[in-house]
Amino acid sequence: MRILLLLVSVSMAVPGFADAVESNAVCTFADQTDLSARYNAVAVKDTPHPQNGKVWAPGGKPILLFTQSPLTIANVNLAVGAYSLYLIPGKDDWTLIVSKNVSASADYSEKDDLVRTRMEGTKLSTAADRLNISLGHISPKQCEMRVYYDKTAVWATVSEK
Secondary structure, X not given: OHHHHHHHHXXXXXXXXXXXXXXXXXXEOOOOOEEEEEEEEOEHHHXXXXXXXXXXXXXXXXXXXXXXXXXXXXXXXXXXXXXXXXXXXXXXXXXXXXXXXXXXXXXXXXXXXXXXXXXXXXXXXEEEEEEEEEEEEEEOOEEXXXXXXXXXXXXEEEEEO
């Protein structure tokens, strides 16, 4: 009982820990293969705001991207498999980083980057209360990854090869 109380107290004392919700986004290409992202939907009010120009992993964990078919992001080919995604916030647009390192215990390292691409952005009139990532099917072989955080929306296109 004491251990359980200690765990509950610790989880409530760490900002964002108790309010992070594991979420998923899925896009299905025309050939019925999926692209999916698993991420921590951290609450804006409980999470330190990501700093412009600094690599950000929501809730301290990268976004995990899973693909059942080869992809192209920013003219870079990616094989079937799993990847870690990181974001670098900017004033008007953000940068999406695709990393080959999917180890749960690994810290971000630039040497593992496979792709860095610009994510176009806009300001929202109404703030999102938590991180929201969606994958929208925009053509038979393309999905758009959209990231909503606070008053920012950014997006990038992911294509099936």
